[in-house]
Amino acid sequence: MEKQAKGAGEGRAGEETRAALVAQALILFGAKGYEATSTREIAAAAGTNIASIAYHFGGKEGLRVACAELVAQRLMAVAGKAVLMADPGGDPARALAMVEMAASAFVGFLLGQPQARDIAIFVVRELSRPGTVFETIYPTAFEPMHRKLCALLGLAAGCDPESDDIRLGAFTLIGQAIYFRIGYFIVMRRMEWEEIGPPEIEAVRATIIGNIRAFVAARRGREQ
Amino acid sequence: MEKQAKGAGEGRAGEETRAALVAQALILFGAKGYEATSTREIAAAAGTNIASIAYHFGGKEGLRVACAELVAQRLMAVAGKAVLMADPGGDPARALAMVEMAASAFVGFLLGQPQARDIAIFVVRELSRPGTVFETIYPTAFEPMHRKLCALLGLAAGCDPESDDIRLGAFTLIGQAIYFRIGYFIVMRRMEWEEIGPPEIEAVRATIIGNIRAFVAARRGREQ
DNA sequence: GTCTATAAACAGATAGAC
DNA sequence: GTCTATCTGTTTATAGAC
DSSP states (O other), X not given: OOSOOOOTTOOSOTHHHHHHHHHHHHHHHHHHOXXXXXXXXXXXXXXXXXXXXXHHHSSHHHHHHHHHHHHHHHHHHHHIIIIITOOOTTOHHHHHHHHHHHHHHHHHHHHSSHHHHHHHHHHHHHHTSOSHHHHHHIXXXXXXXXXXXXXXXXXXXXXXXXXXXXXHHHHHHHHHHHHHHHTHHHHHHHHTOSSOXXXXXXXXXXXXXXXXXXXXXXXXXXXX | OOSOOOOTTXXXXXXXXXXXXXXXXXXXXXXXXXXXXXXXXXXXXXXXXXXXXXXXXXXXXXXXXXXXXXXXXXXXXXXXXXXITOOOTTOHHHHHXXXXXHHHHXXXXXXXXXXXXXXXXXXXXXXXXXXXXXXXXXXXXXHHHHHHHHHHHHXXXXXXXXXXXXXXXXXXXXXXXXXXXXTHHHHHHHHTOSSOOHHHHHHHHHHHHHHXXXXXXXXXXXXX
């Protein structure tokens, strides 16, 4: 009644409404889960009506897919340049530094502003089960990044980048970072933190980077 | 019509129905999520009717709480003896061995039989947001276990067990294990595994135990 | 305690005016 | 493209027979 005063001859396309719907859906899906979020809720948050979801996306499921596409695109835009194009030039020390930088950025994203956190949890939820969204995000974003991480780790540690050891090790690195988002409230309670701000993020970062160095050091010290 | 032939004078109490409902709800909540699971589904899986959920638990939410209580109880029964009562007797080497044993058991549980995996994911989901279930499981099961893990890690590494470093380090250890459950399908895809059986579990176990040793070694080698 | 039948609320999808 | 009003199916919860 007061929110939208757009007449029929508005001119500006419905691209804005579409974008608002995806943006709000992403936040709500992340915060409450896909099933627990109603289309009415999303429409209200986006300042539009329920019917517009069917119009723009064909239905709730289409909106979910649109969220996945947006996320995959953003992930590639951000990490694609920072991670995928990283070139250590065959130098183990530089490779290690690049892994540390990537981990640092990842932790900052996971624990940063609430909106980023909700997007992160949307991705985690969707990647935890097979489906359309999994098939959208895994091949275009996750797999290339994990492969690159393995390349850097392998170079840094002096191991075959595609060995079971390095591939699984890369998962343990990702996992410990993601846990701080999954277990957000557990961590806050146990650490007796009121909120997770810059100093807290820094503490998490330091611990994870310590683990990365220990991981690499343990392998460097062995054979090869 | 054919499933239940219990007359009025059956004698055996409804404790069985109650237990079946909790058991099936736990599996379904874990597999599909709380919101995505209908009470009809649960009742059918438990071989009873919808009304019995209201009778035994007051409603769907009561069933969720009952699941939490069962999980908290089982966690304490299993891990309570294996972990909480572990006494390294002040020996760092024994403390490290105990952490490794606990991690090994934890990974086995997380990746073991499907039923155990579903229970694990129920716990992870519920602990990821504040609520009644969080308040049930966190203080009675999670907090004591994390504290004990910190004690063992601190002793093994020669650090203050309640320092930020050790407490956060304990989270990174838990996180990397849990990731293999959260990211089950990602791992399978990337590792090109058809299923996660004993040899795959062993590989994950080896990587995580390697990380634990690296974590401890990095701190032992420093000061103190 | 267990069940069927049903009530009341809510979901996602759609028709049609503008 | 946007909206209101409505359709259709499903949800949880409940009443009441047995």
